[in-house]
Each structure stands twice: as C-alpha cells, then as structure tokens.
Amino acid sequence: MASYRVDLRSDTVTKPSEAMRRAMASAEVGDDWFGDDPTVNRLQERAAEITGKEAALYVPTGTMANQIGLRLHFRGTGHLVVAEATAHVATTEVMSSAALAGMAFKTIRGDRRGRITAEQVTASLAPDPEDVEVVDVVALENTHGHAGGRVMALEDLRAIAKVAHDHGVPVHLDGARIFNASVASGVPVDEMAAEVDTLMFCVSKGLGAPVGSLVCGPGELMGEARRLKILYGGGWRQAGILAAAGLVALEQGPKRLHxxxxxxxxxxxxxxxxxxxxxxxxxxxxxxxxxxxxxVGRDPLETIGRLRDAGVGATFVAGKVRMVTHVDVSDEDVGFALAAWREIVAR
Ligand SMILES: Cc1ncc(COP(=O)(O)O)c(C=O)c1O
Known part of the structure; x- marks a missing residue:
C-alpha cells in the first residue's frame, strides 16, 4: 500500500472529523432493514428537505444510489438510458447496470466540458419508426467527473429536463458532487433538484463522511427504492453509526467546499x-x-508514479493526471504537491 503525504487521488479518501467520530460514537441506532434506525431516518429527512424532494433513502455507495435511481424509471430489459458518453453511470458503472438490471446505454458525445445540449437529447429521444428502440430515462451528471468536475449550467439542466419530460421520459441526476456544483455556481441544490425526477448525492465525497449516498425523489417511489436497496444487498442494519457522520457532513461540509x-x-x-x-x-x-x-510530451502514468514516489497521490482519469482537493488537503499540502511537480519536471 502506497503511503501519501498528500493524497489527491479523490475526495473519497478523507478521514472522518472529530465531530463525526463523536456523533458516530453516540449515535442512536436501530435496525434500518425495518426502517427503525432513528439516525438514518433523520439523515433521510434532512436530505429530502435540502433537495426539496418528498423522500430520500440512505444507501452504502454512489453506485448503488445510481443503480437504484435509474432502475426506478426502467421498464424493461433492452430498454435504454440516455447519458453523456463519459458519464459515471455509462462508463465506470456500466457493468453494474448491465449485470444487475439489463440496462443498456444510448450515449451522447458531450463537448470537452461534458456538456450535452437539449437538441442532442431531443434527437436521442426521437421515436423509433420501427418501434424497437425505447428510452426509459435520461441520466445527467453534475458536477461532471470525467470532464474535470465541471458544473452543468442550470439553463442546460432545465432545457434538457424539459425536452425529456415533453417526450414523457423521466430524468435522473447523478449529483455525487451536487454540493460542489451548487457552491461553484451559486444555484441552490433544491433548484437543480426541482428539474429532475430523482437524484442522488454522496456524503462520502466532498462533504467528508466516511460512507454513504442518498437517493432522493417522490415518496411513491421510495417503497420500490427500498426494495431495490435490499435486492442489491444494501439492507444494512444499525447504519445510524454511519448516518451520524453523514448528518455532520451535510450540515458542515457545504460551507467549506469553496x-x-x-x-x-x-x-x-x-x-x-x-x-x-x-x-x-x-x-x-x-x-x-x-x-x-x-x-507536453510526458507520460501520465509515469508522472503519477513519480508523484507517488514523492508522496503525492494522483490518479489516471480520461488520459490525464487527476488531482482532487478535499477537506484533508491544506494550503501547505498544495505547496507540497507543487514542489513535487517542480522536482519531477526539473529532473
Ligand atoms: C460522478 C460519480 N457518480 C457516482 C460515483 C459512485 O460513487 P461510489 O464510489 O460511492 O460508488 C462516483 C464515484 O466516484 C462519481 O464520481
């Protein structure tokens, strides 16, 4: 196992804060399979409140949250999910979708910011004259990870949601980092959420909690969402231990993302x-x-190896060297990482 002085591989590498650990130690818990965990229930209520959705469901991972969110709208094997070609659901999770639900993707190539247009989505939803191709859901991602954590403009989100809804097709938003999008754009999370039918966000990424994501949407879908969570092996029990950290993350995380x-x-x-x-x-x-x-003529994998040797964690994503800042990265750490880059380039 590599040990990093400054770990910029992802915003998922954070350690729980003292406040989180205290909340976890004293969390009131119950069996969440039965819906009995008061701390999980509080986190779900808070997530619903913040996103302006009727209900929310706390699940172990972002992948599970997306898989549940998409499948809630999915009507049959061989039907399609429209998504940007490099979206997390269509790339990193694509095998889960195929293996768990028989979902296939109809991808749209976005620009270098991962941006797709309402016109592209309209074209992808055009009725198939042969009545063979059926699109069940449009999946969007904000911020867009593979495009470099770019923010989707509210006008784009609105325009795409409108054409999808005009075609009778629901929209699911992978908002793993929706709070980053909100802080960067000044658009409140509930305004973005209002445009989509379901969304998920992670407390385990920039918000700094150790585990978990929330699927948010209409109350009438949450019974099925819970069934899918259990079907996918997510029927965790005294998960309030984790939800307690999620609650701290939700209250304190967004304030410091800037x-x-x-x-x-x-x-x-x-x-x-x-x-x-x-x-x-x-x-x-x-x-x-x-x-x-x-x-600029430098191999990205070799660069990542050299950064690792210098104590700096980075990853290879979309052919590039990716570095992600998070709650455990200080100004001094940025200085340390830059010194490592300087040293590598000088050599
Ligand atoms: C945009 C996006 N969506 C979903 C996920 C999946 O989250 P998890 O790793 O918790 O399964 C990730 C993970 O990094 C992500 O970046």
Whole structure:
C-alpha cells in the first residue's frame, strides 16, 4: 500500500472529523432493514428537505444510489438510458447496470466540458419508426467527473429536463458532487433538484463522511427504492453509526467546499506555471484538476508514479493526471504537491 503525504487521488479518501467520530460514537441506532434506525431516518429527512424532494433513502455507495435511481424509471430489459458518453453511470458503472438490471446505454458525445445540449437529447429521444428502440430515462451528471468536475449550467439542466419530460421520459441526476456544483455556481441544490425526477448525492465525497449516498425523489417511489436497496444487498442494519457522520457532513461540509475549489485552482495555476500547456486553470470550476501531461510530451502514468514516489497521490482519469482537493488537503499540502511537480519536471 502506497503511503501519501498528500493524497489527491479523490475526495473519497478523507478521514472522518472529530465531530463525526463523536456523533458516530453516540449515535442512536436501530435496525434500518425495518426502517427503525432513528439516525438514518433523520439523515433521510434532512436530505429530502435540502433537495426539496418528498423522500430520500440512505444507501452504502454512489453506485448503488445510481443503480437504484435509474432502475426506478426502467421498464424493461433492452430498454435504454440516455447519458453523456463519459458519464459515471455509462462508463465506470456500466457493468453494474448491465449485470444487475439489463440496462443498456444510448450515449451522447458531450463537448470537452461534458456538456450535452437539449437538441442532442431531443434527437436521442426521437421515436423509433420501427418501434424497437425505447428510452426509459435520461441520466445527467453534475458536477461532471470525467470532464474535470465541471458544473452543468442550470439553463442546460432545465432545457434538457424539459425536452425529456415533453417526450414523457423521466430524468435522473447523478449529483455525487451536487454540493460542489451548487457552491461553484451559486444555484441552490433544491433548484437543480426541482428539474429532475430523482437524484442522488454522496456524503462520502466532498462533504467528508466516511460512507454513504442518498437517493432522493417522490415518496411513491421510495417503497420500490427500498426494495431495490435490499435486492442489491444494501439492507444494512444499525447504519445510524454511519448516518451520524453523514448528518455532520451535510450540515458542515457545504460551507467549506469553496476552500477546496480555491485550492484546486491554486494547484492548477502552479502546475500551469511549472508545465506550461498541460492545464488551463480556467477549466477548474470545482475541486478537480486534470493535467494533460501527454500534451507536453510526458507520460501520465509515469508522472503519477513519480508523484507517488514523492508522496503525492494522483490518479489516471480520461488520459490525464487527476488531482482532487478535499477537506484533508491544506494550503501547505498544495505547496507540497507543487514542489513535487517542480522536482519531477526539473529532473
Ligand atoms: C460522478 C460519480 N457518480 C457516482 C460515483 C459512485 O460513487 P461510489 O464510489 O460511492 O460508488 C462516483 C464515484 O466516484 C462519481 O464520481
């Protein structure tokens, strides 16, 4: 196991704060399979309140949350989910969708910001004259991970949701990092959520909790959502131990996400100076920095290896070196990471 002085591999590597650990230690719990865990129930109520949806369901992972969210709208094997080609649900999770639910994707190629247009979605929903191809749901992602943590503009979200709904097709939003999107754009989470039928968000990413995601949507779908959670092996028991940290994350996490965004921007500015042409700091809208080392003749995997040797964790995503800031990354850590880049480039 590599040990990192500064771990920028993902915002999922965070350790629970003291406040989270205290809340976990004293959490009131019950058997969540029966709906008896008061702390889980509180987290679900709070998630529903914040997103403006009728109900929410706490599940172990973002992948499970998306799988449940999509399947709630899915009407049959061989039907399609429209999604941007590099969306998490269509790439990293695609095998789960196929294996668990027989879901297939009809992908739309977005621009370099991961942006798709209402016109593209309209074209993808055009009725099939042969009546063979059926689209059950449109899946969107905000922020868009593979495109570098980019924010989806509210006008785009509105326009796409409108054409989907005009075609009678529901919309699911992968909002794993919706709070980052909200902080960066100033658009409240419930305003984005109002445009979609279901959404999920993770407390385990930028918000800093150790485990969990919430599927949010209409109350009438939550019985089926709970059934799917159990079907997928997510019938955890005294999960209030984890939900207690989720509640702290939800109250305290969003307030400090701007710091992650500022540090990501500083990191990008530093790398742009050290390795001109590899990253445009203006592309950094939230907590992710994608460095295109190949564009300046440096192998990304080798660079990641050298960063690792220098004590800095980064990952290979979309052909680039990805670094993600989070609650456990300080200004000093940004300085440390930049010193490592400087050293690697000088060698
Ligand atoms: C955009 C997005 N959606 C969903 C997920 C899945 O979350 P999890 O890793 O908790 O399954 C991730 C994970 O990084 C993600 O980045």
């Amino acid at each position: 710091e992650d965004h500022e540090r990501a921007r500083r990191l990008a500015e530093g790398v742009a100076e050290i390795l001109p042409g590899s990253v445009d700091p203006a592309d950094v809208e939230t907590n992710m920095v994608f460095v295109d080392t190949a564009a």
